[in-house]
Amino acid sequence: MTIMITGGTGFVGAAVADHLxxxxxxxxxxxxxxxxxxxxPAQASVIIADVRDGxxxxxxxxxxxxxxxxxAAAVTAGPRxxxxxxxxxxxxxxxxxxTVLKAAHEMGIGKVILxxxxxxxxxxxxxEGRFDARVDRPAPSGLYGTTKLAAEQVAxxxxxxxxxxxxxxxxxxxxxxxxxxxxxxxxLSPQAQIVALAERGEEVRLSRPGFGGWLYSRxxxxxxxALIDKKFPSPPPVFDLGGPExxxxxxxxxxxxxxxxxxxxxxxxxxxxxRFLQPADRRPSDFIRLQAATGFKPRYDLAGAVPDYxxxxxxxx
Numbered sequence: 025m026t027i028m029i030t031g032g033t034g035f036v037g038a039a040v041a042d043h044l045x046x047x048x049x050x051x052x053x054x055x056x057x058x059x060x061x062x063x064x065p066a067q068a069s070v071i072i073a074d075v076r077d078g079x080x081x082x083x084x085x086x087x088x089x090x091x092x093x094x095x096a097a098a099v100t101a102g103p104r105x106x107x108x109x110x111x112x113x114x115x116x117x118x119x120x121x122x123t124v125l126k127a128a129h130e131m132g133i134g135k136v137i138l139x140x141x142x143x144x145x146x147x148x149x150x151x152e153g154r155f156d157a158r159v160d161r162p163a164p165s166g167l168y169g170t171t172k173l174a175a176e177q178v179a180x181x182x183x184x185x186x187x188x189x190x191x192x193x194x195x196x197x198x199x200x201x202x203x204x205x206x207x208x209x210x211x212l213s214p215q216a217q218i219v220a221l222a223e224r225g226e227e228v229r230l231s232r233p234g235f236g237g238w239l240y241s242r243x244x245x246x247x248x249x250a251l252i253d254k255k256f257p258s259p260p261p262v263f264d265l266g267g268p269e270x271x272x273x274x275x276x277x278x279x280x281x282x283x284x285x286x287x288x289x290x291x292x293x294x295x296x297x298x299r300f301l302q303p304a305d306r307r308p309s310d311f312i313r314l315q316a317a318t319g320f321k322p323r324y325d326l327a328g329a330v331p332d333y334x335x336x337x338x339x340x341x
Contacts, residue, residue, distance in 0.1 A: 027252060028052040028090040030075050030124055031097030032068075033059035035209065036139055036195070038202040039245035040094055041068050047249070052088040054081070055097070057206070075120040081127040090131070094248050095124050095179075096139040098172070102210035102301070106167035116208075117171035122178050129186035137251050138179050138192045139244075142264070142309050143169030145194075147302060154237065154310040157194065157262040180259060189260060191251045196266035196309040197301060200241035200329060201336040213238075214273040217298050219337065222280055222287050229292035234273035234300055237266035237308020240324035242332070247311075250320040261317065266309030268322045273298065279330040 027044060031037040032053030044051040045065030052069045053059075064070060069088055073080035075097040084090070097120055099105060101113045121138070128136050145155050146163040164170045176192055183190035199215035212220075214234055221228050247265050277289040315321045324332065 025091045025252070026050045026052060026089055027249075028054055028085060028088065028093045030054050030093065030095045030120075032070075033057060033064065034096065034098075034206065035203045036198060036241065036244050036248075037094075037096040038063060039200075039241040040096065040248055041065055042202065043242065043245035043249055044068075052084065052090060054084055060204070063202075076115055076123055078123045078127055081123060082131055085127060085131040085133065090133060092252050093124060093128055093133060093136045094139065094252075095121060095136055096248075097124075098139075099168075099208040100210060101168045102166070105208075105210045110167060113167055114171055117168075118174045118178060121175040122182060125179055125182040125186065125188065128188060129182075135189040135252070136179070136183070137248055138176065138190060139248060140176050140192050140194045141169065141172045142194050142196045142266070142306065144173040144176070145169075145306075147304060148307055154266060154308045155194070155264050156310045156313070157264055158313070176262070183259065189256060189258070191256060191260040192262045193248060193251070193314070194262065194264050194309065195244050196237050196239040196264075197306070198239045198241050198244050200324075200333055201340075202241055211299055211301055214298050214300055215276050215333075218273065218277060218280065218289075219333070221297065222284055223337075225287065226297075228277055228289035228298060229296045230273055230277070230289070230298050231293050231296035231300070232291065232305075233275075235270055235305045236272075237270050239265060239267045239309075239322065240329045243267065243322040243324050247314060247318075247320050247322070250318040254318050256317070261313065263314040263317070264309040265311050265314055265322070267324070268311070269325045270308050271326045273300075275326060276330070279326055280334075283330070283334055
């Protein structure tokens with residue numbers, strides 16, 4: 025089986041490629057921009073082309089004999105990108121999804137796994153429990169979330185038209201290995217920003233502790249791959265995926281500081297140097313439904329993630 029990863033040089037896509045390589049499975053990385061040298065597994069096939077180019081998508085599928093697709097290509101827009109390139113955000117996130125579904129159908133590929141986002145939900149600072157697609161209604165607050173919800177709806181309709189299996193996973197805020205600045209990722213996770221400052225020996229100043237059900241990138245990748253071999257009813261469920269515990273960016277600083285003697289961090293509401301993705305903390309996301317369907321459960325809590333992240337950073341540098 026050969027799995028194509030759209031957006032495969034991006035954050036989640038590269039983590040998926042790495043996970044597939046560790047499993048000994050064949051990956052085809054399809055992305056608009058190349059990754060840094062050594063970023064992707066040596067055994068992965070890499071195709072640099074636009075996800076909106078249907079002919080290029082089909083050619084890649086045919087040449088590599090693709091049997092399943094993990095669709096992770098997206099412009100992760102915040103306020104700056106949604107003001108500067110709203111047309112591109114919509115075109116990549118929505119039209120690009122339609123292009124991939126149509127190409128998969130025409131090439132006889134029966135399963136496309138759609139990496140969606142918790143951003144389809146409202147900020148919901150007063151809600152209780154974890155986001156659950158069975159009971160929580162989408163209400164995105166920004167263009168990114170709006171386009172991810174539109175992509176879900178377009179993909180679901182086309183999957184019905186084409187007879188495709190389309191599991192959808194709404195990923196919580198992701199952090200960890202393979203995150204890097206790119207032109208289509210406006211704001212890095214707080215954890216990546218913290219690590220960058222810590223590596224330079226600079227003090228971290230947080231505007232608030234910043235709690236969340238943060239999802240480690242290795243867990244995000246493993247969950248998407250776990251869906252490849254599973255059979256689902258038609259249509260498949262929409263799954264949520266958050267991390268196994270709720271912790272804060274301040275907790276992350278504390279865990280990281282234990283490995284970096286002399287490095288400092290603090291809460292500083294007036295002059296923070298860490299930018300949060302949202303103006304307030306978001307509820308965590310469920311993972312029980314996905315676990316019941318696939319057997320997968322996120323395994324990286326804070327205590328497990330920090331040493332793994334530190335080891336990866338040492339190797340990446």
